Structures are given as structure tokens and as C-alpha cells.
Amino acid sequence: MRSQTRLVTAAVVFTFLVLSFLRLKGHQIPDYLPQEAHDYFHPGERPLQTPGQPPAQQPAPKPDSTSNVAPTVIAATPTQSLPFAEASSSDPPKTELDHLLQKFLGLPILSYPESVAANSKLCPTDGINYDRNAIEGNVDNWPNIDSTQIAQWRHSIVAHMRLKQKEEQEKAPSGDVKGGRGIVMAAGDFQATIRARTNIRFLESYNSTLPVEIFHFADELSKTDQKLLEDLSRLEQNNKTGMKVTLRLVEGVQKGQGWKQFQIKGAAIQQSSFNEILYLDTDSYLLRNPDYIFESKQWNDTGLLLWPDYTKSHPTNPLWRLLGQPCRNEFEGESGQIFISRTLHQDLMWLVEYFALYHEEYYGFMGGDRDSFRAAALLLGKKWAGPGRINAAAGIGNVEDASGGGHTMLQADPEGKWMFVHANLVKHAHFGKPLWSRIQRVAQDKFAPGTTYGNIDPPNDKVGDGVKLHVSSTPRMSTTMTAFEGYEESVFVIEDWNMYEELRDFEQKWFGFGGVH
Structure with a gap:
């Protein structure tokens, strides 16, 4: 009888270990990520960190003769202002949000070199208009964000989200109902x-x-x-x-x-x-x-x-x-x-x-x-939709450079028709009239039929390639659209503002409604 009891106990323990292992493996890649992401999460098959425990020591980046990046990762100083709390993975998830946050904590934390190596294959930079000020301004900062800092940010986010969810669940009914x-x-x-x-x-x-x-x-x-x-x-x-x-x-x-x-x-x-x-x-x-x-x-x-x-x-x-x-x-x-x-x-x-x-x-x-x-x-694994085409730069036509003088983002609706005149630079400088006379846009600026911003399936991932938008601060803040080296000038076009019916008379109305700059 004792022998049978031992066998049953051993079987139960073995089953528990197998299920625990499968549960752990299930947290490696969240459900809302594409299958291609698997290789990104397994460079060299590094073991998964256990949520709630100090992150495993990450390998130091190798010296790079072409950059000023330090060869070692410096630990970031903990930020006292953040609401930090240990978010334990042992608590069973009660809601869909709990389940998602638990998975989020279980995701591996790549070192800076690992992340750059994996992501460079997915997000090329040649002929791509990225935020050069941010990238170049942080060339010495971002490599020094170590895994401990990333882990702290994740735990702080989860602690905040769990607190907000708890407050919402415990909130007494009131007449302040959100609606409409x-x-x-x-x-x-x-x-x-x-x-x-x-x-x-x-x-x-x-x-x-x-x-x-x-x-x-x-x-x-x-x-x-x-x-x-x-x-x-x-x-x-x-x-x-x-x-x-x-x-x-x-x-x-x-x-x-x-x-x-x-x-x-x-x-x-x-x-x-x-x-x-x-x-x-x-x-x-x-x-x-x-x-x-x-x-x-x-x-x-x-x-x-x-x-x-x-x-x-x-x-x-x-x-x-x-x-x-x-x-x-x-x-x-x-x-x-x-x-x-x-x-x-x-x-x-x-x-x-x-x-x-x-x-x-x-x-x-x-x-x-x-x-x-x-x-x-x-x-949070959310899908979104957006415009049927990427934005354009609009503004005045410079005498010395017809591709310059942009001060406004033109944004479209889901069908690709212009819907918003986001005059985000008009407030920073004085421009002569007419304020809106030219549009600079990517020649092939529309997403695939039936899709919008938020869909990165080919060919949408190539929309905008080859076009550079430079933001100048002198003699006033404005934008200039050009082609990257190696691309034809035809990758972008310059059009008259009034060629679009929805844009005609906008300037007259804007000044009539009290617009100032």
C-alpha cells in the first residue's frame, strides 16, 4: 500500500512539474504578437527571467570602433518618483487585464546589443525618415539603460495598472456616469x-x-x-x-x-x-x-x-x-x-x-x-485603425527652395481624404500670406486597399521609404522634403493646395474664425 502511495505521489508531482513548465513556456510570447516574433525573443535561447525577481545579469556590449558607446552597461539609478511595487506572478490572474499584465512581466528583457541586433533586421534605417534628433541625442544614453531599469519600469507600470483596476472595481456607484x-x-x-x-x-x-x-x-x-x-x-x-x-x-x-x-x-x-x-x-x-x-x-x-x-x-x-x-x-x-x-x-x-x-x-x-x-x-495588445494614407507637409512655397516652407501636417480620414489641418508649426513663426499654398507628400502615400495606418503587412511597411523630411529652425521653424541619396526625386511630389476640393477656402475661414499666428 505504501509503495502504491509513493507511486501516486510521484506521479502527481511529475504532472505538476510538467504543467508548470508548460505554463512558463506559454508566457514567453504573448498571444497578441505575430509568430515571427519568436526569433526576436530567443537570441541564443536565453532563459526566461522569473517575474518579481532581480533580472539576470546581461552581457556587456562589445566595444564598437565606429561609435562612442561605452563597452560596459552602467546600472541606472532607481527612480524614486515612480510608484514601484513588486508584482508577483504567483497571484492567479482574475481578469483579462491581470492575465495580460502577468504575461508582460514574464517577457524576456534583452540587453541593448541583443535588442539592436534583432530589431535592425526588422526596422531598417537606410532611406528611412526617423527622428534623428532623438537618436543622435541619445547615442550615449540609451545603451546605458540596463535591464534593472527596464524591469523597474515594467513593475511600475503593472503596479499602476493594477491599482487603477482595483480603484475602478471598488468605486462606489455615483451619478457621474461617462457616456455619449x-x-x-x-x-x-x-x-x-x-x-x-x-x-x-x-x-x-x-x-x-x-x-x-x-x-x-x-x-x-x-x-x-x-x-x-x-x-x-x-x-x-x-x-x-x-x-x-x-x-x-x-x-x-x-x-x-x-x-x-x-x-x-x-x-x-x-x-x-x-x-x-x-x-x-x-x-x-x-x-x-x-x-x-x-x-x-x-x-x-x-x-x-x-x-x-x-x-x-x-x-x-x-x-x-x-x-x-x-x-x-x-x-x-x-x-x-x-x-x-x-x-x-x-x-x-x-x-x-x-x-x-x-x-x-x-x-x-x-x-x-x-x-x-x-x-x-x-x-496592451490593442489593434487600431487610422488614415488610409500617410500625412503630408503643407505650407508656403519658398522662392529659393520649392520643397521647403512646410508648417502644417495634413492628415487624412480612413478613406484617404484630407480631414485634419494640423498647423503645428504655425504658432512658432510668422509666415506671409497665403499661409497654405503648397503640399509636399510622398508620391506613393496610400496604404494597401482595405487597410490603414496600424497595418504593417507588405507593402504597407515600405510606404514612405526614400523620403526625408528635415525640420529647420532658421530662419524660422519649417519643414523641407527631399529624397534620400540613392532614391529618385520622384519619390515625393509638390502640389498646389487648392487642387484638393476639401482644402479650398480653408485659409479664408481660418482667418475669419479668428486664426492668428
Whole structure:
């Protein structure tokens, strides 16, 4: 009898070990990553780290005679400002988010040399317009982000997400129910408030009935500012379309000292009263009523629409080590306009807000807030849709250089028709009239039929190759589009602004609605 008991016990222990091993192996690659990512996670078949334990020592990068990168990895100093907590993998996941976060903690942390070697095969740099200022400015910094720092960031993210989920689950029912559709803007300074007024007048002209919430800092209200904001509030009373405009103080965020107030955007979206949200930078002007986007297939399929920037992902970016995912050969995100469903993506909004609160840690490799939404979507395994073509650069035609003088991002809708005039550089310099006369765009700028930004299947991964967009600060901040060496000049085209029906009369309306620069 004792012999039989020993055999049964041994069988149970063996079965437990096998199941534990299979469970561990199952955490190596999350379900939301493509099969091709397997090789990325197994350079040399390094063993998986156990979540909650100190990361295994990573091999030091080899000296490179062509760079100034130090031959050893220096451990990063722990950041005391981050909400750090040990996120144990022993707790069984209770929700889908718990399960995803547990998998996230179990992803291997590649060393800098391993990550660059693997990602360079996926995200080429020859003939690619990447963020050269960020890459060259961090050539000595990013290699020195060691695995301990990456592990701390991951644990801090998971601790924050679990805390937000717990707060949501324990929150007592109240009358403050998020619902309906609406537009959110963040007016971080006086000039932004003026732009918000112009933007609302455009919406009025399209007979939009979507309510608008404008968030601002508490310390922004000088007497002049107060009058302007009161004028915006009165639009509700005078608006024949019934569009409601509400001014709201952003809570829990203080105005910083920088030239951009990144932190207000994530907080404004999170604190808005709407369930289905169109976030607009105050300098991103709609070319028509946006209601139809909320009825589109792309919206119904994803509940998340993002727009691309001019720059593509780079293999040295620490983002890929943080995410534990292979580099995506696609354009980074641009957050001047975002459609997002709170019902489907509340977790993404928590994460974006977290990145904003601790922007000094994360924004250095997210281009500010612009790529934080794409980063959050990737971390959480979210799919998104977007425009049917990449953006164009618009502005004036320089006499000395017809390809220069860009100051505006033109962004399209999912069908490829221009929808947003994101005049992001107009506020930084004075340009003569007409403000908008030329468009510089990639010649083959459309994604494959039936696809949009967010799909990196061939040939979408090649869209934009060969075209360089240089941002100059002298004599004023503007963009110039050229072809990379080895590519024909025909990879980009210059067109007249008025050749597109949706763009005609925009400038006249913009000045008529109070646009200033």
C-alpha cells in the first residue's frame, strides 16, 4: 500500500512539474504578437527571467570602433518618483487585464546589443525618415539603460495598472456616469485658448452637435484669459446647432516649466465625461463634421483611431526593450487627433495618463506624448485603425527652395481624404500670406486597399521609404522634403493646395474664425 502511495505521489508531482513548465513556456510570447516574433525573443535561447525577481545579469556590449558607446552597461539609478511595487506572478490572474499584465512581466528583457541586433533586421534605417534628433541625442544614453531599469519600469507600470483596476472595481456607484460622444481639447496656455475658439467656430460652421470639453490649468486664469474662456462658454448659448461647450479644470496635474504642456493631454482625455472621444489639439482643425467617423467600419472594428507622424520606428529605441516586442516597421504616432472608446480602452487611457504623469521617465523615447498612445496600445495588445494614407507637409512655397516652407501636417480620414489641418508649426513663426499654398507628400502615400495606418503587412511597411523630411529652425521653424541619396526625386511630389476640393477656402475661414499666428 505504501509503495502504491509513493507511486501516486510521484506521479502527481511529475504532472505538476510538467504543467508548470508548460505554463512558463506559454508566457514567453504573448498571444497578441505575430509568430515571427519568436526569433526576436530567443537570441541564443536565453532563459526566461522569473517575474518579481532581480533580472539576470546581461552581457556587456562589445566595444564598437565606429561609435562612442561605452563597452560596459552602467546600472541606472532607481527612480524614486515612480510608484514601484513588486508584482508577483504567483497571484492567479482574475481578469483579462491581470492575465495580460502577468504575461508582460514574464517577457524576456534583452540587453541593448541583443535588442539592436534583432530589431535592425526588422526596422531598417537606410532611406528611412526617423527622428534623428532623438537618436543622435541619445547615442550615449540609451545603451546605458540596463535591464534593472527596464524591469523597474515594467513593475511600475503593472503596479499602476493594477491599482487603477482595483480603484475602478471598488468605486462606489455615483451619478457621474461617462457616456455619449464628444470632443476634448486641452488649452494649456493663452494662445491655445485662442486656437480652441477658432476650432470651435469651424465645428459650428459644419453644424456639429458634438459637445466640447476644454480643459485648462487652474493657474492659467488671468483676467484676460478668464474673459476669453467666458466667451467660449457663451458659445453654448448662442450656438444655433446646439453644440455645448464646457470649460473644465484639469485635476491632479500642475502646469510645468517646459515649452510644451504634455501632461495635460492624457489627464484631459481620462477626466472627460464622454465615453466615445475625439481628442483634438487646439491647432488641429477639422475639414468637415467628424460624426461619420463614429459610424465607420474602422471605428466599429477597433474603437481606436490613431494618426502617424513623419518619423518611423528606430531599432535602438528603448521602447522595444520596455515592451518586450520586436520593432515595428511603421511610422510613429502623432497625437494631434485621436478617436478612442472608453468602454473598450479604459486600460489604455490609464496607461497613457501614467506615461504623462511620469513623462520625465518615458517621453524621451516616445517623442513627448505623440507616440505614447501607440506605445500603450502595443503594450496592451490593442489593434487600431487610422488614415488610409500617410500625412503630408503643407505650407508656403519658398522662392529659393520649392520643397521647403512646410508648417502644417495634413492628415487624412480612413478613406484617404484630407480631414485634419494640423498647423503645428504655425504658432512658432510668422509666415506671409497665403499661409497654405503648397503640399509636399510622398508620391506613393496610400496604404494597401482595405487597410490603414496600424497595418504593417507588405507593402504597407515600405510606404514612405526614400523620403526625408528635415525640420529647420532658421530662419524660422519649417519643414523641407527631399529624397534620400540613392532614391529618385520622384519619390515625393509638390502640389498646389487648392487642387484638393476639401482644402479650398480653408485659409479664408481660418482667418475669419479668428486664426492668428
